[in-house]
Amino acid sequence: QSVLTQPPSVSGAPGQRVTISCTGTSSNIGAGYDVHWYQQLPGTAPKLLIYGNYNRPSGVPGRFSGSKSGTSASLAISGLQAEDEADYYCQSYDNTLSGSWVFGGGTKLTVL
Amino acid sequence: QVQLQESGPGLVKPSETLSLTCSVSGGSIYNGDFYWSWLRQPPGKGPEWIGYIYYTGGTYFNPSLKSRLTMSIDTSKNQFSLTLKSVTAADTAVYFCSRGDGALQDRAFDIWGQGKMVTVSS
Numbered sequence: 237q238s239v240l241t242q243p244p245s246v247s248g249a250p251g252q253r254v255t256i257s258c259t260g261t262s263s264n265i266g267a268g269y270d271v272h273w274y275q276q277l278p279g280t281a282p283k284l285l286i287y288g289n290y291n292r293p294s295g296v297p298g299r300f301s302g303s304k305s306g307t308s309a310s311l312a313i314s315g316l317q318a319e320d321e322a323d324y325y326c327q328s329y330d331n332t333l334s335g336s337w338v339f340g341g342g343t344k345l346t347v348l
Numbered sequence: 349q350v351q352l353q354e355s356g357p358g359l360v361k362p363s364e365t366l367s368l369t370c371s372v373s374g375g376s377i378y379n380g381d382f383y384w385s386w387l388r389q390p391p392g393k394g395p396e397w398i399g400y401i402y403y404t405g406g407t408y409f410n411p412s413l414k415s416r417l418t419m420s421i422d423t424s425k426n427q428f429s430l431t432l433k434s435v436t437a438a439d440t441a442v443y444f445c446s447r448g449d450g451a452l453q454d455r456a457f458d459i460w461g462q463g464k465m466v467t468v469s470s
Contacts, residue, residue, distance in 0.1 A: 238394055270454035274395075281444055281460035282395060288450070293458065325394050329453035333411045337397040337455065 239264060240326050240340035247346040253314040256343045258326030259307065264338060266307035269329040273302055273311045276323045276342075285324070286311060313345070321347045350375040352445050352461035360439075360468050366432040368464060370445030371425075378403050378423045383448035385457060386419070386430045388441040396441075400448055401428050435468045442466075 241259040248254040258271060265271055271289050274282035284293055286302035289309065301312045309328075313320055326340040356368035370384070377384060386398040399409035401419040409417045413432070421428040432439060443464050446457040 270450070270456070272456040274457075281463050282457070283460070284456055284458045287456040287458070288454065327395075327456070329455075331453075335453065336410045336412075337453075339394040339396065342394045 238341035239330050239338040240328060242324075242326060242340035242343045244341070245344045245346065247348055248313075248316045249348045250316050250318065252316050253312060254316060254345065255313075256311045256324050256326075256345070258309045258311070258340050260309075260328060260330075261307055263332045264307075264328045264330040265304065265309060267331055269331075271302065271304050271309035272327045273300075273309075274325045274327065276325065278322075282325060316347055318347050321345055350447065350459055352447065352459060354443060354445050354461045354464035356464060356466070358465055358467060360435055360466060361470050362436055362468055363434055366435050366439065366443075366466055366468075367429065368443055368445075368466070369427050369429045370461060371427050373426070376423075377421065377426045377428065381449065383455060384421065384428045385446045385448045386443065387446055387457065388439075388443045389463075390438075390441040395444070398430065398432075398443075437468050440466065440468045 273286040275285045276282045289304040290302040323342045330338045351373045353371045360366045383400040385400040387395045389395045401407045416433045418431045445461045447459040448455040449458045
């Protein structure tokens, strides 16, 4: 069971907009730590998609956007494309025990 | 640009020690801006952070793995390594090395190696 909770799957048709939620607690997202998002295509390593809640690394299309509020964060993908079909993971820091970096269980995005 | 590459055995027997090395190219590991990290991903699950090592040799480990972990860094070879002792089937996963960037707890993992599948089985 992951520290950060994500829906197992979401889907959308090409051109549509989808959002993926990431729910935490007062010891991670709610404590004010940044949320980052990763995209993982089948058989590859995760790729940093959003950092610092809403910033995009160079090369990531503007169709991808992030937000954070309270104990939750969201990743939005607009203008869905077939190449966006992948697993998406959120990540933050959790200050329980000695503290560690934690991930969500992942959301499988299917482009219909 | 900076690239990372994991190497090591893909099969380890139960109760033995898992050892992996990450080779860094395209940039120096002797850089105080980054934290050189290991993560793993069991089949069908999300990634799990294992620990990191700083260029000074300082380390910080996931509390759940701390008692079995050792990490080292060789700045002359631009490599860092992971050893995990007393492995069980639960340690079967794809192991990634990664570069941690950012301030303190708000660190993101901005560059990843391609991953090394490690299976624990007799």
